[in-house]
Amino acid sequence: xxxxxxxxxxSDADSLMKRWQQLITAPAEKKEALFHPTMRDGKPADRHxxxxxxxxxxxxxxxxxxxxxxxxxxxxxxxxxxxxxNRESIIPDARVITQANAELWRSAQRSRFx
Numbered sequence: 001x002x003x004x005x006x007x008x009x010x011s012d013a014d015s016l017m018k019r020w021q022q023l024i025t026a027p028a029e030k031k032e033a034l035f036h037p038t039m040r041d042g043k044p045a046d047r048h049x050x051x052x053x054x055x056x057x058x059x060x061x062x063x064x065x066x067x068x069x070x071x072x073x074x075x076x077x078x079x080x081x082x083x084x085x086n087r088e089s090i091i092p093d094a095r096v097i098t099q100a101n102a103e104l105w106r107s108a109q110r111s112r113f114x
Contacts, residue, residue, distance in 0.1 A: 013077040013089045020074035020091065023067070031068055038098045046098070053094045058106040060092045067095055 010016050023034050028049075037048035047053070049068040056062035060075060077089040094100055 010089055013079075016077045016089055016091055017074055024070045024072075028068055035067055047095065051095070055094055055102075057092045057094050057097065057100055058102050063093060063095060 010019070019034075023031060026034060031049050035049045037044040038046055044051075050066050052064055052066055054062065054064065063070075063075075065072075074091050075093050077091050079087050079089050081087060090097070092105075
């Protein structure tokens with residue numbers, strides 16, 4: 001599940017890549033507003049702009065750079081089934097996905113993303 005509605009998922013890959021570019025080129029205080037952290041008990045939890053996420057989404061390279069320091073383009077978004085007849089795109093980057101289901105990502109062949 002992507003908790004980063006501005007950055008993590010959307011209806012098409014182009015929009016996501018534009019949002020990512022907007023995020024990484026923004027000043028630090030603006031990044032805080034663009035990147036919605038995972039909150040637990042009112043405090044940022046495991047996903048925020050300063051977190052270093054060591055585990056990768058299965059099938060993709062890990063990215064150890066915190067979002068606040070990121071300067072590279074995002075990983076190519078992938079399409080997935082969202083509800084019965086709808087498709088969404090998601091950036092397969094553990095920094096923008098809260099509690100990614102590793103087993104689900106492992107079982108999905110890249111060719112299954114349409």
